[in-house]
Amino acid sequence: MKKRNETLLKWLNEGSETLDQEMMESLEGDYLAGDEKQETAVTKKDESSRFHMIIRSAYIRISTAFSVVLCIALIAILMYTVMDMPYFGNADTLVESEVSEFYIEHTLEHTGAVNVISGIILNFRGFDTLGEAHVLFIAVCSVMILLHIHPTEHGAHLMAYEYDDASEEPHDDDILLTGVRVLFPLIVMFGIYIILNGNLSPGGGFSGGAVIGAGLILYLSVYGYIRTRRFFTMRTFRILTTIALISYTCSKTFHFVTGANDIKAMIGIGTPGTIFSGGLLLPLNIFVGLVVACTMYALFTMFRKGDF
């Protein structure tokens, strides 16, 4: 393994041009680990195997060159296409944009959202956004499948090591600690403000959730796991995500069913401009915000440690 690392280091330093036969051999030898290793050691002396290596390195060069040519060709084709596209905002283009005009003029009266974007993504195109929230969820699930460390699977000693590791983190920089103590509540409060004002001002669940998630990550990086475990554990993550996603899907289902069957919804659009307006927009923004904040924090902890 050491030899392989040295080879790779040399390769990195001298550029790919020096990827000669000897290196290929050593890389190959390490690559075919385990039961095949002995076999390789025997055949390495073989003349036919050397020939094979030469062919292989030639193949790598040719395929690299081919992919570079392919990429350049694709870039050229796309640039050529872009030159022919209609100019953005030009009145003479094909796009009559009946749809975007409708959105700009009528979103307020139909959805009660002063922020047109919120009205579009949570009401007109709410189905897409529902899918998008679940894309985040399945991303977290995939990362947890790959990186989550379980005590039963990896042995208690690894867990103990990981938890000890948490206590060794440096928490002795006074400027940093004080700065974060001041900033953290402000960041979270600002995130909450963005979420709650999603139907009134630019922002909404996605951006507000990202702000809160960033605040949590900052707090974790500075104060360490022992402090964050007081209020954010695996259990918190599970409960928050599950409740937020299920309530989100249920409220959207209510919206879809009443909309599709032309049933008059019980939830009116309220007075546009006040915080409790726009029907379901406020709760939907809160659910999305929770999902996004939890997702960001979970992704960070999974990559950093494999646990909360």
Place this chain on the structure above:
Amino acid sequence: MEIQQNLPMILILLPLAVSPALAFLRPKASRAVMLAVSLISCAVSLALTVYMCAEDSLPYTIKMGEYGAPFGNELYISRTECIVSLLFSCVHMLSLLGGLHRLDEEIHENRRSLFYTVTSLLLSAIQALCFTNDLFTGYVFLEITTIAAGALIFIRSREGALFASMRYMIMNLLGSGLFLLGLAVMYCLTGELLFPQLKEGVSQILREGRYIRPLTASILLITVGLSIKSALYPFHTWLPNAYSGATPAASSMLSSLVSKAYIFLLIKIVMRVTGPEAFVSLRAGDVVFVYSCIAIILGSIDAIREHNVRRMVSYSSVAQIGYIFLGVSIGTAAGMTAAIFHILAHSISKAMLFPAVDRLTQVSGGNENYRDLRGSGFRAPLAGIAFVVGAFSITGIPIFAGFSSKVYLASAAVESGGWRMLIVLFVLAASTVLNVSYFLRTVITLYRPGERYPLTRDKAVMVPLALALIVFIGLNTALGIFSLPVFEMINDGIMLW
């Protein structure tokens, strides 16, 4: 709107709503809930199909929200979508049942609940891909499908699974990226996202001839993107490792749900957005035609060279996907119908082959080389019969589904005429010979007595697997015998698209 017309919403929203809860239940509870959801979704899509089979039922749209086209999301339901959705729910449930006994040993207990979450999200996403009337909704659920399929590959704790899923992810994200580019160009040109409005925009461009070049680029990008994702020949390199490295339930789902959902989306885009004539005249049809012919021949040759049974079955998927794209590239309604019928036939056969092969290798000491399977047809009789039926169906032997689909493909090619007809007929004939040579040698090996293992029946009783295999065999034969009504139903839907 009548109350029955709400059924597609249940198909999409029920698995979506359940999935977060599944992740945090105990594995056994999670499995029970997942099976229940799967069963409900089968029943619902059956009910929907029965409703749409009625003499006077017409295709309809569902507004997702208060505002329909062109401002909000919509679903579109016709007979074709019903049939495909029924296929997806049934195959989902049966492949789950068929691989159930292997999940406990192949997936670690801590990840088993997450496996059910992923399958539940996958079920919801493929149903949404099936019914969507909106290009961007298609993209969103395509993303869910992509990530879910990747998770299904790497969830198995085995060396090589990570490597396979890495290759899968690289190729598939490239495909998603190209699809998104094509979508963006098309949106830029027409300013619409829903299929009917897009079709108006596209036909206006074709009439006026102003932005033909970006339109061509966009159609090609969408076609190539979806071809990469469904493993058409030059982009198939991720497929054998991914399918053979995953647990049997996952392999079945990957081969018969995920790639088929992408192809169905492509067929919908071709028929309902660009129109088949434009698809052919802008040369996208030619690209697909050439690669699908190569896929059929070279995929079969790869399968012949492969001695590992699971990889052999995976390579046969490459050839079969070639058939489906061949039907698409003919560019007529008959060709599309034949392609969709082949989706049905291949999904049913392939989803049966993976659990059957797994069972056969299990009774042969876990060896995956086909020569080690000697006599395994006697040790696991049902799996042996299932393998034979699947192999015969894929080869195209009468009374099984694969035969009918090949006949429809050939007749669609003959109808369209021209030089392509000759090539299609030649490719079909050549590939049948190639298919026979690798499937028949395996079938014969299954029933040849070997020295290593006894020829007595294996004692283990696996009720879910047996149930799944019996239903699969029944479905396959039924689809082969009663192919005409199904074909006509698909055709009815396509004619009204």
